Amino acid sequence: MTDAALTPAAPARGAIALPRGLIFVAPAVLLMLAIYILPIVVLTGFSITDYRLGALRWEFVGLQNFRAAFQDPVFVRALANTALYAVLVIPTGVFLALGIALLVQGRRHSRALWETAYFLPVTATLVAMATVWQFLLHPTLGPVNAAITWAGFDPVSFLGNPALLIPTLALIGIWQVLGFNMVLFLAGLTAIPNDLLDAARMDGARSPIDRFLTVTWPMLGPTTMFVIVTTSISAFKVFETVAVLTKGRSGSETLLYALYLEGFEYSNTGYAAALTLIFLAIVLVLSIGQTLRMDRRVHY
Amino acid sequence: MRRVLPHLILGLGAALMLLPFYWMILTSIRAPAEIFDVSLWPVPRDFSAVQNYGQAASTVPMARFMLNGVIVCGGILIVQVLTAVPAAYALAKLRFPGRRLLMALVIGALCIPMQALALPLFVGLARTNLLNTYFAQMMPFFLSVFAIFLFRQSFRSYPDEIIEAARMDGFSEMEICWRLVLRGSLPSLAAFSVFSVVAHWNDLYWPLIVVSDMAIAPPPLGMLFFSDVESGANYGALMAGAAMITAPMILCFLLARRSFIAGITMTGVK
Numbered sequence: 001m002t003d004a005a006l007t008p009a010a011p012a013r014g015a016i017a018l019p020r021g022l023i024f025v026a027p028a029v030l031l032m033l034a035i036y037i038l039p040i041v042v043l044t045g046f047s048i049t050d051y052r053l054g055a056l057r058w059e060f061v062g063l064q065n066f067r068a069a070f071q072d073p074v075f076v077r078a079l080a081n082t083a084l085y086a087v088l089v090i091p092t093g094v095f096l097a098l099g100i101a102l103l104v105q106g107r108r109h110s111r112a113l114w115e116t117a118y119f120l121p122v123t124a125t126l127v128a129m130a131t132v133w134q135f136l137l138h139p140t141l142g143p144v145n146a147a148i149t150w151a152g153f154d155p156v157s158f159l160g161n162p163a164l165l166i167p168t169l170a171l172i173g174i175w176q177v178l179g180f181n182m183v184l185f186l187a188g189l190t191a192i193p194n195d196l197l198d199a200a201r202m203d204g205a206r207s208p209i210d211r212f213l214t215v216t217w218p219m220l221g222p223t224t225m226f227v228i229v230t231t232s233i234s235a236f237k238v239f240e241t242v243a244v245l246t247k248g249r250s251g252s253e254t255l256l257y258a259l260y261l262e263g264f265e266y267s268n269t270g271y272a273a274a275l276t277l278i279f280l281a282i283v284l285v286l287s288i289g290q291t292l293r294m295d296r297r298v299h300y
Numbered sequence: 301m302r303r304v305l306p307h308l309i310l311g312l313g314a315a316l317m318l319l320p321f322y323w324m325i326l327t328s329i330r331a332p333a334e335i336f337d338v339s340l341w342p343v344p345r346d347f348s349a350v351q352n353y354g355q356a357a358s359t360v361p362m363a364r365f366m367l368n369g370v371i372v373c374g375g376i377l378i379v380q381v382l383t384a385v386p387a388a389y390a391l392a393k394l395r396f397p398g399r400r401l402l403m404a405l406v407i408g409a410l411c412i413p414m415q416a417l418a419l420p421l422f423v424g425l426a427r428t429n430l431l432n433t434y435f436a437q438m439m440p441f442f443l444s445v446f447a448i449f450l451f452r453q454s455f456r457s458y459p460d461e462i463i464e465a466a467r468m469d470g471f472s473e474m475e476i477c478w479r480l481v482l483r484g485s486l487p488s489l490a491a492f493s494v495f496s497v498v499a500h501w502n503d504l505y506w507p508l509i510v511v512s513d514m515a516i517a518p519p520p521l522g523m524l525f526f527s528d529v530e531s532g533a534n535y536g537a538l539m540a541g542a543a544m545i546t547a548p549m550i551l552c553f554l555l556a557r558r559s560f561i562a563g564i565t566m567t568g569v570k
Contacts, residue, residue, distance in 0.1 A: 020473050021396025028387035029402065031443035036409050039420035046420065053423060100313060103306045110307070116557055117314035120321065122564060123553040125502045127520040128542035131527045132324045135535055141335055143323060175317065183565045237413060240504050244524060256415055256505070263419045264509050272419055280416040287411045 046273035053267040065274035075275060077251050078258035081166050085254060086235040088170035089177065093231050094224070096174070097181030102212070104182065105189050115186075119179035126176060130244035133172050134159060162250035169241045169252075177234065181227050188223030192216060229290045236282055255279055324546075327539040328352050335535055348536060356541035359529065364515065365522030366548070372437050372518050373497045380444040380496060381489070388451030389477040393463060403452075409445040415505060422509055436510040437518065441500060447492050454485040487559075494556075494563030501549055519545040 047065055051058040069075050104114045121129065136142045137158040145155040158168040196215050205211045239256045246252040248261065259279055263272030322340070331346040356362055390396060391403055417440060425436045458481045466476050482489065504520040511517050514525060526541050553560045 021390040021394035021399065024386040024390035024394065024473070024477070025396070025402060027383045028443060028448060031383060032405060032409065032445075035417065035421070035440055035443050036405075036412065036445075039417045039424075040412075042420040042423070043416070046423075053426060100310070103310050106306065107310075110310075112557070114310050114314060115561070116554070118317055119557075119561060120550065120553070121317060123498060123549045123560065124321070124546045125520055125523070125542075125549065127502075127504050127523045128545045129320055129324075131523065131538060131542050132320045134527075135327065135539065136320055136323055141535070143319075143340060175320075178317070180565060183561050187565075233413075237415065239415075240520070243504060243508065244527060259415070260505070260508070264422065269419065269423060276416055276419055280412065283413050283416070284411055 043273050046270050049270045051270040053269050065271050078253040078255050082255040084166050085170050089173045089235045090231050093174045093177040097178050098185050101182045101185035121176050122179045126240040130241045165252040172241050184227050188220050192219045233286050324539045328543045332536050352536040352540040355537040360526045365519045369519045373500045375438045376441045377496050379442045384447035388448045391452045392455035406445045406448050431510050432513045454488040458484050491563040
């Protein structure tokens, strides 16, 4: 570690700095206890009880809540829906964004314009934009179906047909994530030295596709991994569009929405705590490797 | 052709990306009678922006939602900066017992999404009768481990010699932290502020849990409430409401595109 280099060790100052450092971190440590550590402990406690908010009596039920979760058709459906959503959003959201980034990168004059256009959905309030999408996709009043009918097909009931609910949410999810991923890919592309591309050209990689496959794609490896991980985490957290567009009707619950209903609408605190831990486990599996890598990148 | 084709593809894609915004604005200035007009022609036959926006603002307290958003985002950001900056300074430049442990906790907490903490925090707030307050809306976000992480990273590159010299000159450690070191990291502060404000202006999950009183609802919750009330009866007003709620972030983005993109994509850890 480089600690010694950062704070050159003069014994006298070390002695003074010791309590001072603690005073500086005290507010953050107290908040960390109140917002992270205590809640996680309490959450784990809830998950092995049948506690309901407001109830006077509760009992330990061991792992009953977890067993119940995997036998609960609603929760299993929510898991399956979220997985389907992720499977639709991740590949499209990642590779389409890569394609856009490759095209945008080559534009010298218009780059800012394209960046703005594709990034705009990222900043927009999703709850409001979901309402707009609802109208856009309306079977009779929306322009999307007007275009579909004009092309000679039957209108599509995006938000009426139960089989299309999750794919429609995924469509909106992709729309929102593209600009974010595009910017991450642009940063990754900028970091690739031009010499490498020139060298590849000399070595006979004439077509852009050859150069992409021999240089760009391998060099983008870490960026692509990062983009895939962040996209999957946000896919598993899909909530706003569900809350506005489907409210879980026709079996379209997602993980977080099912969790929200159990914990905050039905007040099944103990059961919802078990669901929360399952949700947390999924997110941790997706994010731990990534966070460790981010930490390492910072250290060296 | 090779020069035009990329522009053509990008243009087509951008048109699809921007369609929802265009449709939102267009509908918000069209008369309700034109609802069956699915054309994308930009000039409405009957310019009804005043009625639509007026109705959106009178059906629900739009201005109130916006004000609530400003209060909540502002409060969160102030406390986040006040607590994260000294902690990051100590982690970057001071020695104290438990420093490594704290850093490990910060990294660990980076992986934990807010939604995993919501249930116990909600129970705690309910038991202390603090639901439906601004405090309840802001409390879970008072500590930003991401801010600590980011500022520490940025503070570490601040030259130790200057800190030494400042100590010799009698600067207190607080002054060094806020007036010297933080000043050297203003771009990080700007990027973090954008990140924080955008995230909390747009957040629905937590307000939905702790707020039922519309008088203190932030914009996304207000929008959800509005779209449930209107439920498709008046798309003009609904789109006007959506436009009002998305406008602040979009305007800021268009005005400060660079720092916005830097702020939001600083992390995937949202």
